[in-house]
Amino acid sequence: MDTKTAPRHDSAELTRFTRDIPFPAFLLSHGFAPQEGSKPPSHYEMLHPSGRLLHLNQRGGTWLYRNPANPEDKGTIINFLQKEGLTLGEVRIALRPELQSADLPQRQQQMDLQIGQANRRAAREELQRFVRDIPLPQVMEDQGWVLDRSESSRNAMKYRCGSEVLIVGQKEGRWVYFNPLDRQDNGTVVNFMIHHVEPNLGKARALLRSYSDGKGLWSPAISVASPGIAGEQEKEKTRQAREQWRELPPVSGKARDYLLSRGLEPHTLEVYGRAMRTETIHGHENIAFAHVRFDDVTEAFALSGWERKGPGRNGKSFSGFAGGKGIAVFAHQERDKQLPIQALHICEASIDALSKAQMDGLPRQHLYLSTGGGWGKETEKALLALLDRQRPQEVILALDNDLAGQQKTKEITELLTGWQEKNAGQITITEAVPKGKDWNEDLQAGRAPQESLEQACEPTHGTSLDR
DSSP states (O other): OOTTTSOTTOHHHHHHHHHHSOHHHHHHTTTOEEOTTOBTTTEEEEEOTTSOEEEEEEETTEEEEEETTEEEEEEOHHHHHHHTTOOHHHHHHHHHHHHHOSHHHHHHHHHHHHHHHHHHHHHHHHHHHHHHHSOHHHHHHHTTOEEOGGGOOSSOEEEEETTEEEEEEEETTEEEEEETTEEEEEESHHHHHHHHTOSSHHHHHHHHHTTGGGTTSOOOSOOSSOHHHHHHHHHHHHHHHHHHHHHSOOSOHHHHHHHHHTTOOHHHHHHTGGGEEEEEETTEEEEEEEEEEEETTTTEEEEEEEEEEEOOSTTOOEEEEEEOOOBEEEEOTTOOTTSOOOEEEEESSHHHHHHHHHHHTOOTTEEEEEOTTOOOHHHHHHHHHHHHHHOOSEEEEOOOSSHHHHHHHHHHHHHHHHHHHHHTOOOEEEEOOOSSSSHHHHHHHTOOOOOOOOOOOOOOOOOOSOO
């Protein structure tokens, strides 16, 4: 073929290379193999034995690739071959036969078929693992369901959430539930998620994945038949949580970068750093926010688990939980334990609590509390114990600006009112509603922060929840 029929700089030919040649199948001939994250026909992850990982997708009909480990290693199939050392002329010579060959399209179809089969098999195995390994009661308690001990037994535990009732037990080694008023509402932990938490199966899967690494930190709350054994299980769960927490490093790396990207300042992370750690899950660094529960026996707060938050994949934030949910409490590292707590702020998520603290000016004698997005008996118990210990002058209900937040604000107000009547407490109860959906949204939007609540407190050290 001479230069008259194929000009050296024929842009139409280059475009055909990038559009018509199946790039994923082409990489197979260069030693790459498809990985688990591949989702034909829109996304492929191809790995070379040398460790070079390439992400491929089509944009406007053009095949593009990028190397997440090397920002300079990206582009089209032409750029890929140039990275291999070929000149543009050599690239043309190498790719022209591929335009006429039926081999690559056939290999692409076969590869997509194999990936699809593998993905479906992995999806089935994942659902089976969820059903087998994740304790349904833990998920329910994290979503605000409360065990009715008086109407529960070892084989049938009754959980309540508002006016709803579900019966939970085990069948052939799996946790199952049923709704006595709705025959369609029954099944495993997966069915519970779809019926009561997230109807989209893909999103429900993402939520359930966060429980895999928390396996072993939960034990049944019911102790009707064997209170001694249940008590020992609770102690073991707390011990395991403490050991795992001690092994987590301080906030750093991508986990810290994520918090900074959410508008939080380095000084804020330093001030409340005692309640945060970095947790690595499947190679991804996430933030872990400590949760505590109140132990009636020791009459002290004990770490029970932690909220998880991080950048996730594909630009979507990751949320999850490990262990038992209670409350996350953020105390200023320089608060004076000899002085009273001026205000206790109750938020729904730890990032919202930190965001509000930063907008308030990081007041030393204020505590910021996160419920972790749920409300259960342990959350309520820990909050009341915190009120008993700290006797704050004011409680500020700072939940999300939505219907759920409004309803929970009313419920907590009733709880606080009852506590006041029982304890003759003199606490001012107020509400603080974000302008957006939550406090972090306000922080990132640059909305005017509240006037600093910082008072003239001499900086002294101390962060314990107990006086």
